[in-house]
Amino acid sequence: xxxxxxxxxxxxxxxxxxxxxxxxxxxxxxxxxxxxxxxxxxxxxxxxxxxxxxxxxxxxxxxxxxxxxxxxxxxxxxxxxxxxxxxxxxxxxxxxxxxxxxxxxxxxxxxxxxxxxxxxxxxxxxxxxxxxxxxxxxxxxxxxxxxxxxxxxxxxxxxxxxxxxxxxxxxxxxxxxxxxxxxxxxxxxxxxxxxxxxxxxxxxxxxxxxxxxxxxxxxxxxxxxxxxxxxxxxxxxxxxxxxxxxxxxxxxxxxxxxxxxxxxxxxxxxxxxxxxxxxxxxxxxxxxxxxxxxxxxxxxxxxxxxxxxxxxxxxxxxxxxxxxx
Numbered sequence: 001x002x003x004x005x006x007x008x009x010x011x012x013x014x015x016x017x018x019x020x021x022x023x024x025x026x027x028x029x030x031x032x033x034x035x036x037x038x039x040x041x042x043x044x045x046x047x048x049x050x051x052x053x054x055x056x057x058x059x060x061x062x063x064x065x066x067x068x069x070x071x072x073x074x075x076x077x078x079x080x081x082x083x084x085x086x087x088x089x090x091x092x093x094x095x096x097x098x099x100x101x102x103x104x105x106x107x108x109x110x111x112x113x114x115x116x117x118x119x120x121x122x123x124x125x126x127x128x129x130x131x132x133x134x135x136x137x138x139x140x141x142x143x144x145x146x147x148x149x150x151x152x153x154x155x156x157x158x159x160x161x162x163x164x165x166x167x168x169x170x171x172x173x174x175x176x177x178x179x180x181x182x183x184x185x186x187x188x189x190x191x192x193x194x195x196x197x198x199x200x201x202x203x204x205x206x207x208x209x210x211x212x213x214x215x216x217x218x219x220x221x222x223x224x225x226x227x228x229x230x231x232x233x234x235x236x237x238x239x240x241x242x243x244x245x246x247x248x249x250x251x252x253x254x255x256x257x258x259x260x261x262x263x264x265x266x267x268x269x270x271x272x273x274x275x276x277x278x279x280x281x282x283x284x285x286x287x288x289x290x291x292x293x294x295x296x297x298x299x300x301x302x303x304x305x306x307x308x309x310x311x312x313x314x315x316x317x318x319x320x321x322x323x324x325x
Contacts, residue, residue, distance in 0.1 A: 033073075053081045055089065103208050116171060
């Protein structure tokens with residue numbers, strides 16, 4: 001099945017060992033688990049002329065026959081990479097990893113900003129001062145509460161809340177700067193600008209999709225991309241009886257969250273227009289908003305595959321051509 005010998009490799013292995021193997025064999029297909037540093041070593045080994053296959057760890061685990069150790073893991077990787085129907089992780093280039101790093105750091109700052117805002121609201125509620133949810137309310141209400149001498153806040157507590165508010169402003173500034181960096185990269189990337197034309201996909205989502213997917217032709221169709229994002233139903237079928245459950249929630253949680261949030265914004269805009277025609281309106285007539293949001297995110301994922309794999313442009317009035325029988 002393979003032109004040469006299959007080697008398993010741990011991404012943390014020393015480059016000297018890799019060079020020795022390369023000298024001994026003219027062609028090697030190397031299988032590695034997609035863990036930390038895997039994409040770096042995959043690029044290095046591909047530059048030497050080898051074929052590198054990255055496998056998700058959950059696909060390797062079923063082939064481990066005994067207790068976990070390096071020898072058992074290497075044997076399991078060799079067994080998994082030789083399977084004809086195995087799904088592999090595309091190797092990311094340096095630019096993709098750089099953009100995704102910005103996305104990850106922005107996501108961590110957003111979480112820290114939300115946690116900081118909730119902490120401020122929680123501390124103030126202990127003194128009977130209730131601030132509505134939302135960072136904008138904290139920026140408006142907290143300075144007024146600190147200046148109000150009629151409440152029971154002590155001087156040290158006012159200084160503490162002021163310190164937390166300044167930290168919240170710094171986190172918000174970091175988020176806005178990273179978003180500006182992502183948008184600048186988005187404007188320079190033609191594929192990302194193409195995806196941003198789809199309703200429910202903005203610069204943040206488009207750039208994250210481009211950096212994560214890479215070559216869309218590695219997926220056979222749009223459903224495979226949607227399944228990779230965890231937007232298709234789980235199955236519990238047996239005996240010829242098909243049972244579909246909720247979405248699988250596999251794959252990248254960050255991308256799935258962006259697509260679903262974008263779908264919710266489209267649904268809100270459609271509800272304000274009060275239109276009665278169209279696929280989304282018919283879906284909302286028989287399903288709740290959450291189900292419709294996931295369905296629209298699934299549809300957008302398939303549209304993304306069609307735009308990237310087929311090199312097409314998005315048209316809102318596009319209809320599939322029917323084949324005459």
